[in-house]
Amino acid sequence: MSAPASRPALRGPSRLEKAEGWRAPGQDAGWLNPVTERFLLLLLVRKELRVRYRGSVLGMVWSYVKPAVQFVVFYIALGVFLQLQKDTPAYAVYLFSGIVAVNLFGEVFGNATRSITGNAPLVSKIYLPSQLFPWSSMIVALVHFLPQLVVLVVGALLFGWVPSGTAAVAFVLGLVILLVFTMGLGMLGAALNAAFRDVENFVDLIVMVATWLSPVLYRIAMVEEAIGGTWMWWLYQLNPLTIVVELFHVAFWRYGPDVVERAATDPSLTQPGEPFGLWWAGLLIAAVTFVAGTVVFERSKRRFAQEL
Template sequence: MVSPGHSAGLRDVVGSRFLLKLLVDKEIKVRYRGSVLGLLWSYVKPAVQFVVFYIALGIFLGLEQSERNPAGLPNYAIYLFSGIVLINFFTEALSNASRSIVTNGGLIKKIYLPRQLFPVSAIWVSGIHFLPQMVILVVACLLTGWTPSVLQLGTAVLGFLIVALLATGLGLIFGAVNVYFRDAENFVDMLLMVATWASPVLYAWTMVRDQLGQTALQIYLLNPLTIGVESFHFAFWMPTAEQTQGLPPSFLSVWVPIGLVVSILVVLLGQLLFSRLEGRFAQEL
């Protein structure tokens, strides 16, 4: 017997695809209600972020390879943007998923529907915003001679899956905890502030190895975000750069599978915690 207010977990999301579509449509409409640019903000925000980071890090701090700085990263613009699009997906997905239950409190108190739909719909909305940025990235890569292999494209898909699963699992955890402790929102904000710098979005992974040593690099690679970002670099940046620093040792054979396993474990943990807490959502809200 299933207790009232409980669901079958993420399996109910699969069986409620129509409701999921309605929630995604609602989120898109509400977010851009009264907006002049609407979905174009999906292009504007990452573009501004890219320009700021590129000027500050690529030019001022010398991370872009040039005649005066041969030790920099070649084609740094592609390197930077390929990391930004993925980390932006993660930050938006987790931020919205962690607030999704509280934000939809009025609906949750009125009717019953699988509560996992709310964090999952937040992930899907972030995926919709991710697509226009990917289009820009692919076009930029093509203009710089992008000729990826099947292995590289497959690794990019796995990298995105790792990050999407991580965002889903953490979204379930913080979405549920936020109902009881609103401090969870502030914790997520701090976590997301660190996320960009805790993965090789703005700098090369070799800097971690050179400055902190091999042991620190192993710990650094346990972060699924690091695996996802480096997977995107492998797929989009490396085919456009004549000389690169290469992948971390055993990246494809060891670290990508580890990143996938870690993200799946986070989803399972998130589902377990969500199921334990969802019974009192309506009362707490």
């Protein structure tokens, strides 16, 4: 009687498979998933864009409509009725550069928070690295940000703005701080929203309040005049969104010809710590927020399927 055939021994990944990034099913690269799974990330971005504009007549034109309406309402209410344009040269550029920054913050934060619950069928039925969902929401927000940025640049050029190295550095710093900070908040919000659906409503409130607690509609000199020298003034300055909005102002408004001319006689048009202010504090706070959000997301992701 012949001996039964032995089962082939299970083996681990070979050196070649390890070199090619071999992973067992159900495992992922953690916070590096957006880099290692670029193809899947691109598919999710395309899916979100198609779903968002399915049945829409205007499509991407809506990327212009919301900021345009915001700008017109705020400009008429604050610039014309409250006469803020008299004390702020090129107020239209000042206002729109802040609106663009806050809109990007709101879209990334809101979409990332809803990314897990909004993709519940994918999260609960098949395996996909969960980090791809908030990251794809961030990329979609950047797609909508680009048309607004083009309008802002054109508007600034019409007011005599000339691109410079200082403007480029301020814009890049502001964008990096904004994306790192908001993605940290977004991943934290996504993890909490999977368990508590009330979180997305709090996010909407935060975005609304952030518009008024940042120097978007008014100049920061007005805040310093009201609460300068107090702990509230320092807290206001350390708000990462305040730092980002001020960097966008430096990039597109502060060094326009009308502003430079008026600033020679009106020191209130200058900004604390010009030209880049507290960028280092904003970057540090953004990095800490990103790490905290990533850690909470990583620890929560295995419960997403059950919670959904």
